Amino acid sequence: MPLLQDAITLRGLVCPNRIFMAPLTRQRAKAPGDAPYELHAEYYAQRAAFGAIITEATQISPEGKGYPQTPGIYSDEQIAGWRLVTDRVRAAGGRMFLQLWHVGRVSHVAHQPNGQPPVAPVAARSKGYVSIRHPDGRRERVEASMPRALETHEMGRLVEDFAHAARCAKAAGFDGVQVHAANSYLINQFLSGTLNTRDDAWGGTLENRMRLLLHVVDAVADSFGYARTAVRLSPMGSANDLPPAADDEELMRCVATELGKRRLAFLELFNHYWPKEQWNGPFKESLCREMKARFDGPVVLNGYSTDVAAAQSDLDRGLGDAVSFGKLAISNPDLPARLARGAALAPWDDTTFYGDDGRGYTDYPAS
Numbered sequence: 001m002p003l004l005q006d007a008i009t010l011r012g013l014v015c016p017n018r019i020f021m022a023p024l025t026r027q028r029a030k031a032p033g034d035a036p037y038e039l040h041a042e043y044y045a046q047r048a049a050f051g052a053i054i055t056e057a058t059q060i061s062p063e064g065k066g067y068p069q070t071p072g073i074y075s076d077e078q079i080a081g082w083r084l085v086t087d088r089v090r091a092a093g094g095r096m097f098l099q100l101w102h103v104g105r106v107s108h109v110a111h112q113p114n115g116q117p118p119v120a121p122v123a124a125r126s127k128g129y130v131s132i133r134h135p136d137g138r139r140e141r142v143e144a145s146m147p148r149a150l151e152t153h154e155m156g157r158l159v160e161d162f163a164h165a166a167r168c169a170k171a172a173g174f175d176g177v178q179v180h181a182a183n184s185y186l187i188n189q190f191l192s193g194t195l196n197t198r199d200d201a202w203g204g205t206l207e208n209r210m211r212l213l214l215h216v217v218d219a220v221a222d223s224f225g226y227a228r229t230a231v232r233l234s235p236m237g238s239a240n241d242l243p244p245a246a247d248d249e250e251l252m253r254c255v256a257t258e259l260g261k262r263r264l265a266f267l268e269l270f271n272h273y274w275p276k277e278q279w280n281g282p283f284k285e286s287l288c289r290e291m292k293a294r295f296d297g298p299v300v301l302n303g304y305s306t307d308v309a310a311a312q313s314d315l316d317r318g319l320g321d322a323v324s325f326g327k328l329a330i331s332n333p334d335l336p337a338r339l340a341r342g343a344a345l346a347p348w349d350d351t352t353f354y355g356d357d358g359r360g361y362t363d364y365p366a367s
């Protein structure tokens with residue numbers, strides 16, 4: 001059974017270890033413009049020794065934004081900013097997947113073009129919270145705005161927005177992309193059996209609810225190829241107000257099967273319920289095993305907090321092929337080296353998770 005320190009090959013992309021950096025929103029992009037800059041290049045380059053880096057969620061279009069100062073990947077300025085990042089990371093020996101994001105209804109009119117309502121599969125408001133930034137720099141947690149339902153004729157345009165973003169990511173020099181289909185954002189909203197009650201080809205039946213994810217994966221793969229396209233799911237997750245549906249498990253099995261046919265770079269699974277409820281929470285170990293068998297490709301597990309032993313144990317038991325760490329990657333830029341040496345791990349400061357400068361971002365030292 002592989003050790004966390006062992007190399008892994010993702011459909012031909014060699015990663016020097018199985019310790020990946022999980023996607024982490026840090027809200028430090030330039031305002032206005034939502035472009036990353038030298039600060040981001042420094043932050044990611046510090047973490048180049050992770051097996052692979054998955055970037056912070058990055059909106060594919062202005063409409064896909066739900067929080068202040070999250071970066072985008074649709075403008076020339078953003079491509080140039082991300083190019084700084086990928087150049088630095090590559091020079092430091094790293095590999096990067098850009099996480100492609102559309103928040104759907106988890107947004108606020110303050111973030112939307114011309115103050116329009118956010119878009120969603122149906123016009124039902126999320127009880128989740130987002131944040132806005134006032135002109136004086138103060139951030140405030142606010143309720144998500146009332147969305148409008150996407151019209152059927154807009155769905156092609158939406159898929160094209162993902163395709164455009166993927167072309168921009170290619171121009172910015174990324175090794176691959178990860179489609180964010182987790183955490184109750186737009187694609188997850190379309191997958192949901194409770195929320196997506198649309199009566200057109202994009203909702204209702206399980207097959208219809210998977211349509212957006214699969215069209216997006218296919219569109220993105222036009223730029224990167226399936227072997228450099230990954231997907232993140234959060235099976236049975238209900239963050240941001242997405243109530244459970246009766247067919248959630250069947251949905252996850254079918255999604256794993258469909259994605260498996262495409263032979264993607266990897267499938268990342270965020271287990272919200274681990275380790276508190278072990279694998280008996282809503283996302284059960286048995287479902288994870290079924291998804292892995294159906295996907296039949298590299299599976300990256302996430303959700304361990306500081307429990308590195310549990311991450312290794314799950315690899316030992318064949319539940320996944322690699323793991324990603326989120327919070328530990330924030331405070332331990334050289335995490336793979338520390339784990340290899342058995343060195344102490346640094347704690348994170350959650351007051352600096354989001355915005356604004358290098359404090360709590362680029363100033364965690366390597367050991």
Ligand SMILES: Cc1cc2nc3c(=O)[nH]c(=O)nc-3n(C[C@H](O)[C@H](O)[C@H](O)COP(=O)(O)O)c2cc1C
Nearest residue numbers: 022023024025056057270303304305325326327353
């Ligand atoms: C500050 C912060 C920002 C996050 N941003 C994202 C994100 O942009 N995209 C995403 O898919 N998950 C995001 N997550 C979830 C993490 O990727 C990860 O799933 C979660 O932190 C659990 O992993 P951990 O226990 O190793 O931290 C974020 C988590 C934190 C703490």
